[in-house]
Amino acid sequence: xxxxxxxxxxxxxxxxxxxxxxxxxxxxxxxxxxxxxxxxxxxxxxxxxxxxxxxxxxxxxxxxxxxxxxxxxxxxxxxxxxxxxxxxxxxxxxxxxxxxxxxxxxxxxxxxxxxxxxxxxxxxxxxxxxxxxxxxxxxxxxxxxxxxxxxxxxxxxxxxxxxxxxxxxxxxxxxxxxxxxxxxxxxxxxxxxxxxxxxxxxxxxxxxxxxxxxxxxxxxxxxxxxxx
Amino acid sequence: xxxxxxxxxxxxxxxxxxxxxxxxxxxxxxxxxxxxxxxxxxxxxxxxxxxxxxxxxxxxxxxxxxxxxxxxxxxxxxxxxxxxxxxxxxxxxxxxxxxxxxxxxxxxxxxxxxxxxxxxxxxxxxxxxxxxxxxxxxxxxxxxxxxxxxxxxxxxxxxxxxxxxxxxxxxxxxxxxxxxxxxxxxxxxxxxxxxxxxxxxxxxxxxxxxxxxxxxxxxxxxxxxxxxxxxxxxxxxxxxxxxxxxxxxxxxxxxxxxxxxxxxxxxxxxxxxxxxxxxxxxxxxxxxxxxxxxx
Numbered sequence: 001x002x003x004x005x006x007x008x009x010x011x012x013x014x015x016x017x018x019x020x021x022x023x024x025x026x027x028x029x030x031x032x033x034x035x036x037x038x039x040x041x042x043x044x045x046x047x048x049x050x051x052x053x054x055x056x057x058x059x060x061x062x063x064x065x066x067x068x069x070x071x072x073x074x075x076x077x078x079x080x081x082x083x084x085x086x087x088x089x090x091x092x093x094x095x096x097x098x099x100x101x102x103x104x105x106x107x108x109x110x111x112x113x114x115x116x117x118x119x120x121x122x123x124x125x126x127x128x129x130x131x132x133x134x135x136x137x138x139x140x141x142x143x144x145x146x147x148x149x150x151x152x153x154x155x156x157x158x159x160x161x162x163x164x165x166x167x168x169x170x171x172x173x174x175x176x177x178x179x180x181x182x183x184x185x186x187x188x189x190x191x192x193x194x195x196x197x198x199x200x201x202x203x204x205x206x207x208x209x210x211x212x213x214x215x216x217x218x219x220x221x222x223x224x225x226x227x228x
Numbered sequence: 229x230x231x232x233x234x235x236x237x238x239x240x241x242x243x244x245x246x247x248x249x250x251x252x253x254x255x256x257x258x259x260x261x262x263x264x265x266x267x268x269x270x271x272x273x274x275x276x277x278x279x280x281x282x283x284x285x286x287x288x289x290x291x292x293x294x295x296x297x298x299x300x301x302x303x304x305x306x307x308x309x310x311x312x313x314x315x316x317x318x319x320x321x322x323x324x325x326x327x328x329x330x331x332x333x334x335x336x337x338x339x340x341x342x343x344x345x346x347x348x349x350x351x352x353x354x355x356x357x358x359x360x361x362x363x364x365x366x367x368x369x370x371x372x373x374x375x376x377x378x379x380x381x382x383x384x385x386x387x388x389x390x391x392x393x394x395x396x397x398x399x400x401x402x403x404x405x406x407x408x409x410x411x412x413x414x415x416x417x418x419x420x421x422x423x424x425x426x427x428x429x430x431x432x433x434x435x436x437x438x439x440x441x442x443x444x445x446x447x448x449x450x451x452x453x454x455x456x457x458x459x460x461x462x463x464x465x466x467x468x469x470x471x472x473x474x475x476x477x478x479x480x481x482x483x484x485x486x487x488x489x490x491x492x493x494x495x496x497x498x499x500x501x502x503x504x505x506x507x508x509x510x511x512x513x514x515x516x517x518x519x520x521x522x523x
Contacts, residue, residue, distance in 0.1 A: 049436070072441065079438035089433055106439035111232050154437065 007057030082151030141172035241450030259459025269401035416512025456509020
């Protein structure tokens with residue numbers, strides 16, 4: 001569950017990134033956040049992860065009151081969500097298996113559970129046969145699937161994808177979105193920031209459109225943009 | 229904390245050291261240099277203290293008794309001296325004993341004193357040891373007031389000089405040590421900074437997946453600690469080897485003072501240097517973490 005109530009964010013240089021944003025995303029939803037570069041998508045995600053503080057407003061993620069959350073509790077907020085980036089952010093000197101296992105290790109998962117969970121995740125994203133490969137030996141789509149497996153490793157209830165298909169060709173992009181849809185069907189809330197119009201239009205999911213930091217549209221079964 | 233987690237910290241610490249080996253070597257070198265100088269100062273000041281103590285122990289005030297005072301009064305004088313504050317011991321040296329000692333000191337030349345037994349020119353005296361050398365002057369003044377005492381010998385200035393030097397070296401070594409520790413901490417923190425920089429990608433991923441601050445910090449602390457420990461052990465070896473060499477060298481030339489043997493100081497040195505090294509290392513990484521690891 002994600003709730004933003006009257007959230008504004010002005011950076012110290014004066015840039016207004018978000019202006020009085022109100023969003024409520026229920027558990028189990030699949031939501032696209034669309035908008036041009038600089039519309040505030042990245043800021044929104046940073047606020048959810050408490051990488052940035054809002055200038056005003058209330059943010060609730062799962063059971064965490066994000067704004068008043070103490071520094072030392074931030075890791076527990078982040079464990080309740082998984083995140084996928086446009087540039088994958090895999091560790092180049094670790095294998096596919098190690099990259100996923102690493103995310104579990106750093107939250108203190110017992111080795112036994114890691115050995116059980118990692119192969120399961122890799123088979124889910126269809127990379128069981130590439131477990132011993134290094135990221136540079138994989139295609140972009142495969143790398144993004146590793147990053148997805150990593151994001152899911154600690155069973156988050158929310159998956160946040162920040163332009164996950166931005167670096168991929170259209171066909172590979174669809175594979176990733178289908179995977180995200182599978183994840184969503186298992187009950188995980190998925191929030192995907194994107195400007196891939198075909199994907200948004202093809203999926204017929206809830207669309208929240210941002211423009212200059214303001215929510216200009218929020219509709220079920222929406223499309224990227226109406227023609228004028 | 230899980231054992232697998234602790235193993236992870238230690239493994240990561242060593243991995244960093246290896247990845248960053250040139251800088252690690254440089255910082256170990258600096259730690260060694262600092263600790264060697266530190267160790268030398270400790271040994272030097274410990275020996276000065278030791279010698280100072282010996283001087284204090286050997287040092288005595290001599291109070292001479294008037295020739296006209298009959299021997300029967302010696303006991304009374306002794307008791308009066310004993311009553312003076314800070315007097316620890318008061319031993320009578322009769323004129324005969326004084327002559328004997330004098331002869332002993334002259335050794336082969338003692339024949340010049342032959343015949344003096346009948347007309348002993350020396351006086352009865354009391355050899356006085358103090359419980360605290362600091363109050364020598366006060367005691368001397370009191371001694372002069374005792375009926376029958378004509379002269380008091382006091383080497384106060386010599387003692388004070390030695391005590392002053394000891395104190396000076398002690399303070400000096402303390403400040404040198406503080407300065408060196410600062411340098412070492414600074415250099416280690418720089419090394420750790422490089423590791424943090426080299427691993428920034430890993431650290432940012434760790435933050436995103438929800439690693440706690442301390443989970444991210446521990447490997448760096450262990451890295452600094454290992455650098456400090458290695459520096460401590462190596463400097464201990466160098467200091468001990470050099471000290472043993474110097475002691476053997478001095479053994480033949482200095483006979484009036486005793487110098488501490490290596491075996492006497494080894495344990496203390498080991499504890500001080502190794503734990504000091506580990507502290508410097510840990511401090512260095514903590515500093516670096518605070519400055520460069522914004523988690």
